[in-house]
Amino acid sequence: MTVASVVNHPAEARRRTTVPRRFADAIERPFLIDCIRNGIAGQVVVLQAPSGFGKTELLAAAYEILPEPGDRFGWLTVSAVDANPAMFLDGIAAAFGLQPRPAIDRDIEASAQRLLARLAESGERFVLFLDEFQSAAGEAFFACCSVLFRHLPDNVRLVIASNSRPDIPLSRFRLRGFLTELLSGDLAFTRTEMRRLLGKRMAANELDAFAELTGGWPALVQLAVPLLGTTDDARDRAELLDGTHRTFRDFMSEEIVPRIPRDMREALTVCSILADFPLDLASHLAGVAVEQRSVRDLEDFAPIIVPVDQRPGWFRLHPVLRAAFSSQLQLHPSERVLALHSSAATWFAARDHLEKAVTHASLAGDFALAAETIRRAGGVNIFLRAGHSVLERLIENIPAGDIYRSPSLKLIYALVLGKRGRIRSAREIVDDLRDSGEIDELGLVPPDGELEFGHIEGMIDIYEDCHFEDEQIEALERLLGRLGPKDTWDRGWLYNHLCIAYTRRGDLDRARTNALRSLACYREERAAYPQIFMLIHLSLVTLLTGRPSAALMLAREAEELAQRTQWSDRNLLAIAHIPMAEALYQQSEVREAERMLREGMPFVARGEGWVDLFVRGYGILARAQMGLMGIEAALGVIDRAEEVAIERDLSRLRLAVRILRVELLTRAGLLEAAAQVISDMPALDETVLWPTWREWGDASIVQARLLARTGQPDAAIGRLEMLVERAAGRDHGSHQLAASVVSIEAYWAAGRMEDALAALQRSIAMAQPQDSLQIFLDEGQPLSQAVRGIVRRFGLSTFSPKTAEFVSRIAGALHQVNPNQPRVGTDLLTARESEMLEFLARDATNKEIARDLGLTEATVKFHLKNLYAKLGVGRRSLAVSVARKVSLLGVD
Template identity: 45%
Template structure:
């Protein structure tokens, strides 16, 4: 900003409508408790406005303040300029004035302290380093600069005398953007935030133009840095201050999505020495990538302006050079991307083939393969059998499984040297098995025998081949209900993939292990594997939203089964739509949709749950997945039964296969789930004896741990059925067995899911025998279950005791007498004694202290214990 000489000794006027940034002003003032405040950022970040606000705040408070705006034309006269700014006209007229003399004059001012505001100083401005080095204790300095000063600051930092405010602090935060852009649509606001990164001057330039009636082309120009006003600001205030070598370096970087200093220097023909330091000094124009140490990103709007200065021929040449550089470094995705930009599709195709083609996907992930193919014309892909197989895999991962299968079958029929070279037999077999898993077919005993025979044909050192065979065996055993075998194969596959260093494949095996342990009721182990999977995705596959969504499906079910309904619902609401568009793995769908429907039932009622069941059926129809369609039908029966809508539940149940015959059930797990669901319908319909017989037969057919969750539900329903049949002792035994199964894993949900009929069963048992009929830890667990609300929150007054009994117990624990309890409750002493008698009977206690002690042991006093397996915030 240009200033007249007198204007340089006072702050400029603030622009009308300027945003008040009180927190930043407070930081400046707090920083003055040290001695130096450095405000450093590129042009247009509001440094002058901030210093001006601080200046006015101190002056209004009666403090002595001095303002000096830098004069780049006359840096040698710093002492004289400072004297003039402080009002020492006699000293300022002395051409030989030293810095020490003006500092002594400032110290002599009769005030507790004097604060000097130095605005717009260059990093090597004459006199600034000397001022900071000789700064007396009484003086405070606030200085703004576009670059880090050359003056040494370390000793001030070590002594706690320096406060620093940088570009990140000055950039507009999201709430400030929202205040400035109140008329913009939320989508435009998000786009503006990404484009400007909160750069105040750019935001102020763009917002009024973006809010106007502009066409889409004009909007695009604004948000890409191509608009004339944006270009003018960046050229005048930013680009003009760069040295020639920095400009050449960033011109080369303008073609790169992500900048590596060495590669950028090679493209620009510059010396690589200290390239990283030079880029770091340009922050925030160039920002480090948090997830990729040593790599940087160029500000998108600056990149857009720089790109205008590159001739088309040079752009093409540099893309070609970048492709060769990245290929030589083994960075295949970047090499292919730049080869596509250079229109060198032959190089791109050869690079993919040389890197392993489809094997690259199996090791590196779907998003890698998709990005490789994005820039290639269909003709180039079709000319290569390997690329055609890659394209088929992308189609399968994006839900087009039928088209992918057709493409694979066509490729199997190809013959010739090129086809055999690009489509090794073991790769075709692997992809064939993968598509089988997506189509949920060929996963029976015959396929398991074939996979095991093939596994025996490989040597121990063939870790990749053995890994994917164990992987497919895990899928097959999971489908048929053999969870122990599935877990063994998943662990072996994970070991193989770890030996290969294939993070993408490891992630899937961790997800498999989470699901298998979850189905077996081993929630602690499932949570551990799910967290490991999510952590691995975020470290190695952070751009793959589909993989992250898959990893969150088992974690959501773990949260739900432990009573964290809202957390599970929120996680699935985000993850399931992504998974529905991408992954074709049926077990992920079944667990996700079933858990989501149960969450929605608890939070939104029967209609919300039925909509989820309908969504599951739609995905089943789109993908041709009969097992998922059957799961959706079972889910519909379950939901209607829980809502006691028995007539429509029976109609829906009529569409299910015969539960006693294997025909019509594609997998044993769905058959077992169907048997429990139909038994519940029978029980809710009043046929307790029939339901009891069905459930006893179900448990008699249980196999090891494979029916852990459905077996637990069967025990819970049997307790209710036996109690309804008048067999109270059998009901108590079933309930005790269920609690012993559930407690170690903190499995609340299977009990809470059964709703009021289960609650009445438990309360009936307590009325009959009292709480002494249960182990103390079982009583505490049951109290938590009954006190858990529909949303998963605790309602302590709805546990095993009545509301009045809970009140009496609380007062008893406080040591109140019968008369005092009666007075607190507003009842007669006789009524208080009546409630105490009932309470003692339930607890099996004969004395007051004994009653309090037993109640505390049973969890009837105070909050319920927290689970240590999975937390809602994880």
């Protein structure tokens, strides 16, 4: 519409100054209204977001709700005619019911200042709402706006709504704190608002996914409301939930796409094939110079295009807009789409974005490029840089025929098969490469080529649970000697292998040293995936040394890094939870440990081949379910572990399962069944028959426990003393503690009271600093009876205050674990001492106790002395405090 047509059509002029009608069912947004109210108290409010973010509706609501006595509100819907500054100034005057400027006045700057002077002279507060501000443009318009903003009187307030950043001088207001800006993120619907609109139409998980898809874009949410209420078509509903519905496409093509500059429109269309992209790639694919746009330009496109977190210079399209552009792109010849994928693959490959290069090469059908990219990068390189799940996805995109025609892809496929648990198939591929001569086709150039093959072969060895001989360890050490400081990837991988080798041999100090060296290498490379695995290794080794508190810190660091960088790799997170759950279990966080492993072990069983993880994970899960649900649930876990052992031909896991079965059957009192299982194990005196020191040590403990509970405590003691001596000499803290705890019961059953006391003190000295309470609780009633017997015989005064407190925790916790046991006080204290304790809790004096019980004060003192000795305290207040801690008294 021309300037003349507006002048000659009063109806059009009235439309521009009339507040648009509000939606009848609009959702109220009081928080945003308050933001506008507070902004008006300043001076300028700017709402900037694309179409469909409810700017006009919000302004209309504020216009209706916010006027106060003495206010004069005005509304102007800006249009193209306002590019003429004269029309713009007349529109502002009309918004407040003022006479327009004289037609003969051609000095726009003077006219603007006179209009502002007229407003300033009034005692009223003028609040001007400017909607659709982006509709006017041009040098003259922005010059006029610049004058208005430079000379804006204090009693004039502006509320501006625009689809793009308004080109007006706002810094002065921002510096003074007089500017309020509401952007798309502020205007988007919150989860609560979406739940109010869609809660009855969507399940909770659907609502979460839809909120993630739309980002709370109000128009998209509002468009979905009636459709979800009327459609019974499953396909329609699915398209709504994944953002591809025609209603969404129409909104994007009608309201959003036309407002995007032509160069950006072309670039974003071709970039719809990409999950995320830098601007130079967008330019490369589209053939336009979009990379020359400034950061400020790009900010105007939010949330149509937004920066990718932690990847400076990279962007992603809003999912619904990406779907709309992608549907447009599908109208092009398929050759063009394939060519775009191929061009993207080449671009990514040239810049070492390996996963993206292989993915787009596969989508382009260029499997030769995909195979060459993987070959050039090396499977170990991709595995360490991006993680196993990425390597697995890449291999899955390549046809099997192409894999088996390429020696390099066959080698990498062996690694993937090993992780999947198909260890025999992985070994067959490695052996075939070596025996057939295809290994020569790999182009292995020493030392890097040899390391590449050796790394993958070494991983298969680990999955096969091969024993590391001295010469193998020496060979690894020699390879390290050939590497320089810059060979961080290879050194990290070799240190990793040495960590596993020394752990298996029981040299935990060297295992930990090599794990730390490997971690340092991967931190230098800033590679998250291998860092996570080395933190897991460190946590597992630390648990073996008997330090669950330190192990828990390492496991939590691994978990945090996995959640931040490998959040889609459920298998990796499940592996990180194995040492975390073990540490939590040892500190009596049994339910949390059980939840972690119950949820995680199915992922580990599907996507991991390392036997140690199965031994540790299934072992703790079985013990946790034993405590929470009983022996039947625990045996179910053991049966699943045995299935994995059989499926993957893991002989060490089968042996570990038998040892665990003996432990749980013994603890459940099924001693004959436990004896039957243990009879099938190798003789403990034949140490060469045991695969590692851990199985031998675990079997020694379960056998000793069974001997002690079947009337053979002396034989149990002999076995335990041998294990404690060996464990202490090699820092095998977990075995040393477990053997000491079981020996308490054995010594007590053998009548060796002093030795039982020493074993209890020794066990607590190791367990207390780590808060390792659960190892005592797992022994159940037999240990409980032994501990209470030791306390009755020697008194709590025999122990140091800290040890006495821990003894009390053991007794109290054992009582809480099994509510059918008698109250702890009935065994630990005499009936008279329990009465004394109740009187102390009521602050009764000795004279009052004597009077109420019909005793002499001397007798009361005698009983109190015995009570203090058992509790390990020296005065009344401490006696009450300790008694409450160990459940001898209720808590106030």
